[in-house]
Amino acid sequence: MKRIKEVAIEKTLLVSALVTIAVTLGIILVLSIEAFNFFRVVPLTDFITDTQWTPLFTEKHFGILPLLSGTLLTSFIAIAFAVPVGLSISIYISEYAPKSFRKTIKPALELLAAVPTVVYGFFALTVVTPFLQTFIPGLSGFNSLSAGLVMGIMIIPFISSLSEDALHAVPNSLREASYGMGSTRLQTAFKVLVPAASSGIIVSIILAVSRAIGETMIVAIAAGQQPRLTLDPTVPVETITAYIVQVSLGDVGHGTLEYQTIFAAGITLFIFTFLLNTLSYRLRKKFAEKYE
C-alpha cells in the first residue's frame, strides 16, 4: 500500500515537472512558427542590419536594432544604478549591520520587488522624470534615463538579497584569517569576501539583467514608444517588450505580417534571456564548490 502511494506521489511530481517543460516547449514552438513565417517575407539580414523599425507605417522597415538598443540602453542604466547600490547594501548588511537590523531590513528590501511594476512605471513618469527635468533641461517627457533608474530600483533587491546570501555564506575562517593578518573591515569586505562570494554576486547580477531585459510595464509607460537607434538617455526609445505590448493592444489583424513582427521581436528577446540564464547556470556550477 505504502509502495503504491509512493509511486503515485512520484508520478505526480514527475508530471508537474513535465508540465513546465511542456509549456516552455510550447512557447518556443509558437514563437518559432510565427517567426518563421515572418522571416519568409522579411530577410534575416534586413532584420539584423536595418536601422529603422516601422512595420506599422507606410514606409515599412523591419530592423530590430532600434528596439534592441532601447532594451539594452534601459537595462544598462538599470544595472549601472543597481549594481553599486545593491552591492553596497549587501556588504553593509552582511558585514557591518547589527544582527537585529539585518533581520528587519532584509524583508523590507525584498518588499521593493513586490511593488507592481505598473506602479513603478507611473512613479518613473510622474515623479522621477519631472524631478530629473529640474536639472537636466531638454530631458524629454519619455526617456530611457528615468525608466532605467526606476528599473534599477526595482532590481536592487535581486542583487542585494542574493549577494548578501553569498557573502553571508563565506566561511568564517576566511574572515578570521583576514582579520588575523591585520586587515581592516573594509579591506576584508572588498579584498577577501567579495572575491570569495563572486560567483553568487555574478549570478545575482545576471539574474537582475535578465529581469531588466524582460521588464515591460516600466519601459512601456515611462520610456516612450518610439523605436530609435540611439544611446542618448534623454530621448524616447522603445524596447522589445514595449513594442509587443503596443501591437498586442492595437487593432493589428491576426496572421498579418504586422502581427508576426511581435513574434520575431519575442524570439529575439527569448534568445537574449535564454543565453543569460544559461550563462548564470554555468557560472554557478563553475564556482560553486570553490570555498566549500
Add this chain to the structure above:
Amino acid sequence: MKKVIITGAMAFIVFACGNNKKETDSSAISIDGSSTVYPVTEAMAEEFRNEDPNVNVTIGVSGTGGGFKKFGRGEVDIANASRPIKEEEIAIAKENNITYVGLEVAYDGLAVVVHPDNDWVTCFTVEELKKIWEPGAQGTIKTWNQVNPDWPNEEILLFGPGVASGTFDYFTEAIVGKSGSSRGDFTASEDDNVLVQGVSGSKYGLGFFGLAYFEENKDKLKLVGVDGGEGCILPSLETVKNSTYAPLSRPLYIYINSSSLKNPKVIDFVNFYLEQAPTLLEDVGYFPLSVEEYKAQKAKFDDFVKSNN
C-alpha cells in the same frame, strides 16, 4: 455516428439562422458609411442596445462614399457621412425613388499641440505640417529648423495617434493627402493620455489628437493654429463648427432613408442618437452641437417623420 452529428449540427445551424432572420426582419437597423462617424454611431448603438436589447444594429465601415452608394440603392437604413451628400449621389438616390433626410450629429476637430514653453510656433501652415508628417520625412526631417529656418536647431519629438485610430486616418488624409500615409518614426499611441504626457513633458514636442481631448488638458499644452490658406485659425468650438478651421475640422452627418421609417426602431434610434449625443460624444472624443442645434436637428427629423406618414 459521425453523420448523425453532422446532420444534427446542420439542422441546428439552419434553425439558428432561420431564427435570426426572423429577428432581423422585424427590428434590425442597417447602417454603413464613414469610419470617422463609426465610433459615434457605434457608441450610440451600444447604449441603445442597453435600452432595447431586441434591436439588432449592424454598422458597416465602407467609407462615406461607399456608404452613400449603398444608401442610394436603398440597401441600408442609415448612412454615416463625414461630408454632405454629393450631387451625383443625390441623383442616384432620386433615380431609385429614395427620399431621405440628412442630420448633423457632431463636429470633429483635430488639435495640433506643442509644449507651453514653445515660443516660436503660433501657427503651422498645412505645407509645414505636411513636411513634418509625410512618409518622406521619415529619418530626414528631424529638427525644428529644417521645417522653418527661424525655429531652433533642436530635435522635434513627435507624438500622434496609432495607425488603428480614425484620428490618424483623418489627419493623414487632410494633411498628407492620403489616408494612413505618414512617417513611422514618431511615438504612436492609441492612448491619448500618452500623447498628452509626451508633449507636455517635452519642450520640443509636437503632437495632434482630437480637440475634445485638448480641452481637458489645456493647462498643460499649447494649442497651435493652422493656416489652411486663409490665415491662421485657432481651433475652437466656433471655428470648428463654421468650418473656418480647415482642413482639420468638419461636421459629421447621418442620413436616413424615408422608407426605413416604417421600422419604428429606426425612429427610436435616431431620436435616441440626437438626445444622447451631447453626453456620449465626449466619451468618444468628438464635439457635440449646441443644445439649440440638436433641437433644430430633432425638429427637422420630426418633420421628416410626419411628412412620411
